[in-house]
Amino acid sequence: MKHLLSMADLGADGIEEILRVTDSFVEVTARDIPRVPALRGKTIVSLFYEESTRTRLSFETAARRLSADVMTFSVGSSSVQKGESLKDTVETIQAMGMDAVVVRHASAGVPWQVSQWVDASVVNAGDGWHEHPTQALLDAYTIRERLGSLEGRRIAIVGDIKHSRVARSNVLGFHALGAEVTLVAPPTLLPPSLEGWPCEVTTDLDALLPKLDVIYVLRMQRERMTEAVLPSLREYTSRYGLTARRAANLPDGALVMHPGPMNRGVEIAAEVADAPGTVITRQVANGVAVRMAVLFLLLGSGASIV
């Protein structure tokens, strides 16, 4: 594996391998000193054109726990503000020496472009509406940790699918691991075409709830109200929000997931977010181990995990 750009590139075997390696790093992160020398001497750059403290911290923590050197490129206070092009920025960083670059950008496809311009490995940490593969990996890991396997599991992804890189990566990842995925959203929040998507789609969340093993709730962004895709947040909540009443219709043991940050009271009720079936903090914890696994598999050729 040279880059991690899309879940589509991994396939079931690739995903399984990353999840297997993640097991080892979950063990490492539970140690008193959660650090291994696997990537000593390697330099990993985090290049976040779109602020995301959670994802950036998760990657940087993962890199440090592997003993890699971490460079943080902060777009807000850099030459980018002075009009430097994406390519020039990337080539400048490359010239300083790096082994991997973790890229987050508001435009779909930027990690692909960066991978054309540099010799280093590129990790997609979220590109526009397109993909967020490490999120999908940590989600799959979390489900497997709780339910044993994704094979045959019924998973609903609810909310703003159209603008969601998390949904795109998760549909591919969950399907590859054998789950049956259903998208639940008003048509204005669905992609214009679902041709080729390995999933079902419905607008009736209530009918689906009793059959689910996992309900994956997406963040509802307030900006959408100005784009005439929804009349109001209240109307969204009444039809698609995971309220306490709806959560009560889930089977026992069903998981409630969310990529964060949550809008409590909009897509998920506060009491549901804090209930025992909710594995949101577990997702965050597993995120570090999954990202360690990804960086290790990209850069750790020959090294043992220890």
Next chain:
Amino acid sequence: MVDATGTRRADVAVRDGVIIEVTDSIEAQGREFDATGCVVAPGLVDLHTHLREPGREEAETVETGSRAAALGGYTAVVAMPNTEPAIDSAAVVRQVLELGRKALVDVRVAGAITVGRAGQQLAPLGEMADLGVRLFTDDGAGVQDARLMRRALEYARGLGVVLAQHCEDESLAAGGHMHEGEWSSRLGIPGIPSEAEELMVARDVALCRLTGAPVHFLHLSTAVSVDLVREAKAAGLPVTAEAAPHHFTLTHESVSAYDTRFKVNPPLRTRADVAAVKVGLADGTIDAIATDHAPHSQEAKEAPFDQAPPGMLGLETALALALTELELPVQQVLALLSWQPARIAGLQGEHGGPVAAGHPANLCVFDADETWTVDRAQLASRSRNTPFDGRALRGRVRHTISGGEAVVVDGVAQR
């Protein structure tokens, strides 16, 4: 030799910019050009060229664009008015025509319909028409306001000029960067639905009926657009249409690796749309192949997909793409590339043939069977944004004679 009158075998003699003799065999006096195994045709005419001058000379100039045109077999191009400043006044028209005097081919100008192409106020169409402008468009954008477009058409009818529309309903297309459908959904790129184009084609067919003024539809890209134009023609309305080579050769799937060279407006659409454009070209619904040659610097195209400017080169590959992809007789391909666009641009008599004594010596000589591979490093355009790099094509220009001057000889530009 192939022109609108037919196909025959003959020699051609040219003197002082005029064809003086076309007969079976002419004893050469002066310079002789070998056309063995080649088609000798009227020079090609491009209705849709972005020469970028004034304002964007880093991407193209009248000189470099005209050299690319000559190498592509063109003897006339119509320069689009979306320059900086826009060609929306007699002064800018004069400036571009002046630059064109030194060019390798005949450079004509399309004027803007509205001031600054802003869609608010009618540009001085009459003053520009007095300088010979025959085609007007806000290309790059469509005239959004139906009432303004109606008035523009009425006014244009009085001048005997043609309005050409870039059909795109901005409210529906807003924010889009590729064709809306399977690939935009998968790639997470905001889409432009086909209906954004079709709405305006339908509206302007209606306005054509209302005003009786001719309308030329630029770069049709969807099956429904082709149908709308076909129905309008059947109803006897004075409409004409063009299609760009990339719209009969490439689909939205090309965008799958986020290569910005495949970003263009109107966007690359589906296989069914490509097939419909081909049918439209074959059955006469679409009158012309126009390149929409749109040079952009490497720097501009090396941006994220949703920030890169739309557009691709076309002049040096159009003839070969038509010969390779259309499966039409050579004469029909030339009708689409030469005499039909010449008529739409008001250039009949000057360009588009016939190849006969007394007519201007604007000629294109090409080998319809020679195969070659597009190499973007070898292009004459100042820019490199061709989506056809590395593609093997059939049909290569050997000589171009523009106004009696051999501007391309054996595939090499002479200046």
